[in-house]
Amino acid sequence: MISDITAIISDYWLLLLIGQYPNGPLGGLANTLILSAFSIALAFPVSILFALARLSKWRLLRWPVTALVYVTRGVPLLMLILWSYFLVPLWTGADVPSFVTMLTTLVVYQGAFLSEVVRGGIVALGHGQMEAAKALGHSYLGAMRFVILPQALYNMIPSIISTFVSTIKDTTLGYVINVPDLTFAASQVNNQLLTQPFQVFLILAVVYYAICWSLTHVANVIERRITRRRAGLTDRAKPVSLAMSKIVSEQP
Amino acid sequence: MTLSDTSAQQPQAIRIANVYKSYGDHPVLKNIDAEVARGEVVVICGPSGSGKSTLIRTINRLEEISSGVISFDGQNIHAPMRTKELNLLRSRIGFVFQNFNLFPHLSVVENVSMSPIRVKGVAPAEAHDKALKLLDRVGLADKANAYPAAAGSDRTCARHGAAGHAVRRTD
16 A cells, blocks of 8 residues: 555656656646645735725625625536636637636635625724724824734735635646646556545645645744733733732723 | 024914814814913813814814914924824824823833834834833833733823823934
C-alpha cells in the first residue's frame, strides 16, 4: 500500500506538481496554488466592497449587490461554473480561457459568501465605534478604513479563514471545465493506472489537507499575535496590575 | 479658517438658541437656550431620560435637531453643509462618550493621535509628540503604548478620552 503510493509519487510527481508544462499548459499543484491565491486575493477586497454596498444607504448600490449575494448563495457552485463556462462565450462570442472562467466564478461566489461574514463583523461592532470616529471628524470611509474594518476583520478571522479554505477546496471543481489543476492531474494519473484509485486520491487528499492546514495555522498564529498585542502582553513595560487599577469605577 | 477673528466677535464658544427636537410625537428638547463661554465649565444635570445626552449629541451633530440654532465659534452647526465641512467642524469639538468608545485596536497614544493625523493631516511625528505631552498632563504617559484593554480602569479611560479630545483644542 505505502509502496504503491511512493511508486505513484516517484513516477508521476512532475505531472502532479506542474501538469503538462512545459509541453502543455501549467497544471497540477502549481496551478491549484496559483488559482487559490488569485481567488483569495481578489475575493477578499471584492467581499469588502460587497459588504459596504450591502450596508450602503443608497439603494442603487444596495439592491443589486443584495440580489447578487442571494442568488449566488442559493445556487450550487458547480452550476455557476457551468453557466459561466457555456453561457459567457455564447453571449459574448469571446473565447474565455477556462482558468479565467474558473477564477471569475470563484471570486464572485466566494466574494458573496465572504461579504456576509464581513458585513456580520461590521454590524456586530455596534454604533459606538462609528459615532466615536465621526465625533473625531472622520468621514464615513475614513472611519471604515481606520476604525471599523480593522476591528471587524480581526473579529471575523476564524470565519474568514474558513471561507478561504473552502475557496481552496472549491478550486477542485475546475476539473469539470478542464482547468488543469491538481485534481485534474490526479485523475489523469488514475486513468493511466486504472487499478489504484484509492492510493491516487489519498495522495490528493493529503496534499489538499496540507495546504488547508497550513493556511489555518498561519491564520491562528496571526490571530494569537494580534490578541496578545491588544491585551498588552507583548508590551515591554512592566505588566500593569489590573486589580489595583480597577478599584475606582465611575460608570454603572 | 479665521478662528481668532470669529472668536473675538463671538465670546461664546457654543450658543444654543431655541432648540427643539422630537422623536416622532415625543418631544425631547423643548426650546433650549444656553451659552457656553470660552474656558467655561458647564454641568448639565437632570433625571435619566430627560435629554441631557441628546442635547450634548446635537452639539456636534451626532443628533439632528427639529428647529433652532446651535453655533460653535459663530458657525451654525446644523446649517446645510457638505459632509467634509461637517467632519472638519467635528474634528474641532471635543467629545467624550459615556462609555468612552476608545478604539481597542489602537494603543493609547494612537487613540489620541490618529484623528489629527488622518483628519487634519498633521505629520505623524508631530501628532505623536503632542499626544504624549497631553497624556503626560493627565498622568497617562507611562501607558502610552499599552492598549485600552490593558490600560486599566474606567477612570483611566476617561482621562484618556479627555486627552484625546484636548488634542484638538490646541489648533
